[in-house]
Amino acid sequence: IQQAFKQLFYMINAVALNNLLLRKDVCSWSTGMQLRFNISQLEEWLHGKNLQQSGAAQTLEPLIQAAQLLQLKKKTSEDAEAICSLCTSLTTQQIVKILNLYTPVNEFEERVTVAFIRNIQKHLQERNDPPQLLLDFKHMFPVLFPFNPSAITMDSIHLPASLNLDFLNKV
Numbered sequence: 001i002q003q004a005f006k007q008l009f010y011m012i013n014a015v016a017l018n019n020l021l022l023r024k025d026v027c028s029w030s031t032g033m034q035l036r037f038n039i040s041q042l043e044e045w046l047h048g049k050n051l052q053q054s055g056a057a058q059t060l061e062p063l064i065q066a067a068q069l070l071q072l073k074k075k076t077s078e079d080a081e082a083i084c085s086l087c088t089s090l091t092t093q094q095i096v097k098i099l100n101l102y103t104p105v106n107e108f109e110e111r112v113t114v115a116f117i118r119n120i121q122k123h124l125q126e127r128n129d130p131p132q133l134l135l136d137f138k139h140m141f142p143v144l145f146p147f148n149p150s151a152i153t154m155d156s157i158h159l160p161a162s163l164n165l166d167f168l169n170k171v
Contacts, residue, residue: 002054032070
């Protein structure tokens with residue numbers, strides 16, 4: 001069950017983040033607030049179902065950081081440093097794309113300046129990120145089955161002749 005929810009939450013993360021990276025109309029402060037609220041609801045649900053150890057919440061980390069990026073101030077060099085230290089699960093390309101797509105929804109907000117984006121790129125140039133923008137939402141985590149040893153010894157097992165397992169020999 002834990003593995004299934006980890007996979008499901010990864011898919012939620014990948015689809016939501018990919019939509020954020022491809023749609024200018026959703027890159028805003030208010031969307032960041034809504035995303036963060038929805039993610040906290042998912043985290044509370046995991047906690048309520050005692051699934052916090054499943055790793056499902058950790059798969060949401062890129063989406064959490066993208067929501068926080070939408071909510072942070074984007075003006076000064078200190079803001080750029082804060083963004084760089086906060087957004088460790090996002091690639092440089094994803095951070096820059098979100099900043100380029102950021103759209104103010106009211107007159108109190110301003111567009112992100114080109115100088116600020118260049119400052120971010122300068123801070124992140126030493127990162128060795130993969131050149132990947134979108135997440136692979138078809139990625140599958142390996143399924144792990146726990147080993148439960150049997151109390152039955154192998155020499156006490158009788159194999160019926162109808163199974164045609166003559167190649168098995170008792171040692």
